[in-house]
Amino acid sequence: xxxxxxxxxxxxxxxxxxxxxxxxxxxxxxxxxxxxxxxxxxxxxxxxxxxxxxxxxxxxxxxxxxxxxxxxxxxxxxxxxxxxxxxxxxxxxxxxxxxxxxxxxxxxxxxxxxxxxxxxxxxxxxxxxxxxxxxxxxxxxxxxxxxxxxxxxxxxxxxxxxxxxxxxxxxxxxxxxxxxxxxxxxxxxxxxxxxxxxxxxxxxxxxxxxxxxxxxxxxxxxxxxxxxxxxxxxxxxxxxxxxxxxxxxxxxxxxxxxxxxxxxxxxxxxxxxxxxxxxxx
Amino acid sequence: xxxxxxxxxxxxxxxxxxxxxxxxxxxxxxxxxxxxxxxxxxxxxxxxxxxxxxxxxxxxxxxxxxxxxxxxxxxxxxxxxxxxxxxxxxxxxxxxxxxxxxxxxxxxxxxxxxxxxxxxxxxxxxxxxxxxxxxxxxxxxxxxxxxxxxxxxxxxxxxxxxxxxxxxxxxxxxxxxxxxxxxxxxxxxxxxxxxxxxxxxxxxxxxxxxxxxxxxxxxxxxxxxxxxxxxxxxxxxxxxxxxxxxxxxxxxxxxxxxxxxxxxxxxxxxxxxxxxxxxxxxxxxxxxxxxxxxxxxxxxxxxxxx
Numbered sequence: 001x002x003x004x005x006x007x008x009x010x011x012x013x014x015x016x017x018x019x020x021x022x023x024x025x026x027x028x029x030x031x032x033x034x035x036x037x038x039x040x041x042x043x044x045x046x047x048x049x050x051x052x053x054x055x056x057x058x059x060x061x062x063x064x065x066x067x068x069x070x071x072x073x074x075x076x077x078x079x080x081x082x083x084x085x086x087x088x089x090x091x092x093x094x095x096x097x098x099x100x101x102x103x104x105x106x107x108x109x110x111x112x113x114x115x116x117x118x119x120x121x122x123x124x125x126x127x128x129x130x131x132x133x134x135x136x137x138x139x140x141x142x143x144x145x146x147x148x149x150x151x152x153x154x155x156x157x158x159x160x161x162x163x164x165x166x167x168x169x170x171x172x173x174x175x176x177x178x179x180x181x182x183x184x185x186x187x188x189x190x191x192x193x194x195x196x197x198x199x200x201x202x203x204x205x206x207x208x209x210x211x212x213x214x215x216x217x218x219x220x221x222x223x224x225x226x227x228x229x230x231x232x233x234x235x236x237x238x239x240x241x242x243x244x245x246x247x248x249x250x251x252x253x254x255x256x257x258x259x260x261x262x263x264x265x266x267x268x269x270x271x272x273x274x275x276x277x278x279x280x281x
Numbered sequence: 282x283x284x285x286x287x288x289x290x291x292x293x294x295x296x297x298x299x300x301x302x303x304x305x306x307x308x309x310x311x312x313x314x315x316x317x318x319x320x321x322x323x324x325x326x327x328x329x330x331x332x333x334x335x336x337x338x339x340x341x342x343x344x345x346x347x348x349x350x351x352x353x354x355x356x357x358x359x360x361x362x363x364x365x366x367x368x369x370x371x372x373x374x375x376x377x378x379x380x381x382x383x384x385x386x387x388x389x390x391x392x393x394x395x396x397x398x399x400x401x402x403x404x405x406x407x408x409x410x411x412x413x414x415x416x417x418x419x420x421x422x423x424x425x426x427x428x429x430x431x432x433x434x435x436x437x438x439x440x441x442x443x444x445x446x447x448x449x450x451x452x453x454x455x456x457x458x459x460x461x462x463x464x465x466x467x468x469x470x471x472x473x474x475x476x477x478x479x480x481x482x483x484x485x486x487x488x489x490x491x492x493x494x495x496x497x498x499x500x501x502x503x504x505x506x507x508x509x510x511x512x513x514x515x516x517x518x519x520x521x522x523x524x525x526x527x528x529x530x531x532x533x534x535x536x537x538x539x540x541x542x543x544x545x546x547x548x549x550x551x552x553x554x555x556x557x558x559x560x561x562x563x564x565x566x567x568x569x570x571x572x573x574x575x576x577x578x579x580x581x582x583x584x585x586x587x
Contacts (some may be wrong), residue, residue, distance in 0.1 A: 013493060016386045021395075024385055025402045028460065031417040032405065034428060037403055038420070047426050050536035098313030105306035106299070113317075114309055120321050124522060124572040126543055127567045128559055130331065134338060154316035178298075184305035213410045215525050216543070220551045232411035235529060236415050246420060253413035266406040268401065272468055275407055 017274025035257075038250040039063050046246050063247035064255070071240070072225060072246060073255050076233030083148050083218075083229055084208045091155040091207060092200065100192055104174060105184070114163070120156030125217060133220055147227065149223040152211060158203055165199040166192060205267075205274025212260060230256045325567075332539065332560035339554065350561035360562065362537055367521060368450060370541060373455035374462065374520040379512055381459065382466025387501065389467065390474050394456040400471075403464035409463060415529040418457050419444065444531050444546065447538040454526050454539060466512050473508030477501065514577040542566060 038046065042059035045052070067073060101107075102114050128151060136147045169192065177187050193200075198224040222228055225236055237252050264271045303369050332350050336343040389399045406414065421427050424442035433441060443453035481500045490499045524543040529535065531549075534539040546566065550559030 013317060017391065018395075021385065021388050021392070021399055024381070024463070025399060028406060028463070031414055031421060031460075032409075034421055035414075035417045053428070055547055094312045094316060097309035101306045103311035105302050105309070107303035107306035107310075109310075110306065112566070113314060116317050116322070117313075120317060122571055123321060123325070123567065123572060126522070126546065127328065127563055127570075128321060130556060130563060131324040131327035132320065133551065134327075134556070137338065151320055152319045154313070156317070156321070159313055184302070184309070188309070207409060211335070215412050219528070220547070230568075231410055231525070233414045234410070234416060238529070246426070249416065251419070254417055257409045257413045260408050260410065261405070263399070263403070271408065272400075272404060275465070275468075 035250045038246055039254050041247055043245065043247055059247060060251075063251040065246040066245065067237075067251035067255060071233065071237040071252060073233065073237070073252055075225070076228050077232045077256070077259070078158050078229055079145070080212050080230045082145060084211050086145065086149045087152045087211050088204055088207050090149070090153040091158050092203075094153065095155055095158035095162050096193060096196065096200075096202075097188055098159045100160070100166050100188055102163040103166035104169070104171070110143055117156045117159050117163070120154075121160060125151055129217065129220060136221060142221050143227055143258075144225055145227055148218050148227060151217060152207075155207065158207070162196065162199060165196055169195060182217050202274040205263075205271050209260060209275060282390050315535045320472055326565050328386050328560045331556050334557050336556045337554055338556060346557065350557045354558060354565065356560045357558075359537065359540060359545055363540040363542050366538065366540055367523065367542045369451050370455055370458065371517060371520045373452065373518050374458040374523075375513060377455065377459040378462035378466055378516055378520075379509070381463045382512065383470050383509070385463060386467045386470035386474060387497070390471060400467070405464065406461045411525045412529055414461075415457065415526045418460075418526075419530045422453060444539075445535055447535050450531055450535060450539045453530065454523070457526050458520060458523060462516055466516060469512050469515075470505065470508060473505050474501070477504045487560070510577070510580055514573060518573055521569065541576075 007134040037053060037055065040058050040060040040063065042057060042062075045055055100115070102110060132151050136142050136150070141147050143268075147246060173191065177191055182190070212229070213231060214229070215235070218227075218229045218232045219235075222232060225233065228236060234253065234256055238249060296483055333345055333347060334343050335346050335349075342557055378521065384401075389396055389403075422441075422443045424430055424440050424445065430440050433439060441449065443449045456496055472485040477500065481504065482496060485499050488499075490496055522543055523541050524547070526538055527541050527544045528547070533544055542562070543566070546559060546562045549555050549562065
């Protein structure tokens with residue numbers, strides 16, 4: 001093959017690949033763009049928007065303030081923050097010592113417990129939902145933050161992740177610390193946990209995105225807006241609007257999706273790592 | 282004598298050390314173990330037992346009904362419909378998002394300047410709240426005011442009521458599923474691609490594989506085997522658990538053509554509070570998930586033999 005045809009081949013290849021990627025990117029971005037455009041569009045233009053995508057005048061103020069006044073969006077987001085923070089703290093308090101014990105300390109029941117963790121990795125929350133719901137109902141704990149958080153206090157994935165992470169921690173350092181008179185608890189607090197900051201960051205991203213976005217469990221245990229997390233709040237908002245005010249609805253969707261998107265854009269590397277961690281084995 | 286004493290002392294302290302280590306091990310693992318028992322093992326046992334009863338939430342009396350819930354389930358139209366709808370959904374989403382994820386990963390990998398921006402764009406849906414974006418998709422595909430309708434109308438294709446048409450509804454939901462998963466799969470494939478040694482391509486070049494397709498067929502695809510298997514399994518499990526889009530957009534309509542397994546389970550268990558039948562469905566769901574996980578373990582295990 002001559003050099004010239006090779007170069008044209010490459011040029012055509014590059015053009016085709018760009019065309020495909022641009023088309024794909026347009027498909028991915030379409031709902032985001034439409035959400036933002038509609039959220040700043042005056043209500044009178046929503047019906048004709050298909051032909052004039054760019055709004056003739058801005059109605060962002062009206063739409064966003066209506067979204068915030070018609071539904072307690074900020075309350076939903078505060079609920080989301082509380083629930084995610086509560087879940088993450090307990091998960092870390094359980095998973096870091098548990099992971100350390102499974103990775104670095106030898107005791108008779110260790111293989112059995114690790115087996116349970118591996119089994120737990122395959123069990124989705126929908127499997128355990130019924131009994132946990134019944135228990136919460138019997139204890140009169142439905143419609144509480146505790147109910148929304150409870151099933152997720154256990155993250156077998158977190159235990160597994162920290163166990164794998166600690167496995168490669170040098171045994172000599174732990175040994176030296178013991179000779180220096182460190183108790184096992186001090187080793188966890190002062191040596192192991194600081195070394196695990198990258199793993200904690202990645203796990204935090206994973207945990208927060210999962211629970212900020214989760215609908216199934218909050219939908220089951222909360223019926224009121226008081227404790228609703230953002231996805232549930234979005235559903236309540238949509239149902240009360242019943243399609244009358246798309247501007248405000250899209251403004252609401254933009255407000256609810258904004259925090260995670262902003263975090264993603266500013267901390268992309270950690271974010272991608274955290275989300276795809278399930279793929280790193 | 283003194284040597285023996287010393288060894289005795291050393292092994293005694295070694296024993297003490299081992300005992301201390303075991304004690305610490307049990308102490309640290311106890312919170313995790315308690316939660317595993319309370320939130321994982323006990324609920325699974327209870328679901329298994331409930332599936333053999335006619336228990337209804339709030340009812341004072343209940344009785345054992347043996348396997349009646351299971352035989353009812355296997356004859357239940359709604360359950361069978363949900364199952365087949367779920368399978369159809371999986372059958373569209375898995376190939377769609379895996380193939381697109383792979384193609385995008387290969388194309389993005391070759392870009393230099395625009396690589397980062399494409400990666401960001403394709404990953405965006407993975408991070409966003411699917412419920413909010415489902416509301417947006419519902420609006421986009423709205424047959425009277427959605428922009429896509431204006432487009433198809435302008436092109437002379439007529440109007441599509443995607444979520445109101447029994448034959449289109451699963452396709453519409455699957456498009457959203459693919460939209461959300463492509464970026465996730467792209468990242469996994471990108472990780473697999475960077476692990477392929479460059480000299481394999483050079484070697485293939487020398488062997489006369491100079492076209493892009495040749496390089497793909499001879500090097501990329503075989504080397505991506507484990508990654509592809511992993512992507513297929515995770516995508517299958519994710520697609521099998523489809524719930525959000527159905528709950529927000531279609532609620533099983535029209536005519537039950539978008540009833541999927543988890544949505545039906547949700548309705549039977551948490552709206553009608555029929556715990557017996559819902560438990561039987563939960564067990565069926567667990568069996569499916571375990572089968573997929575076992576298949577993965579089996580394939581990965583087999584791979585290590587060559």
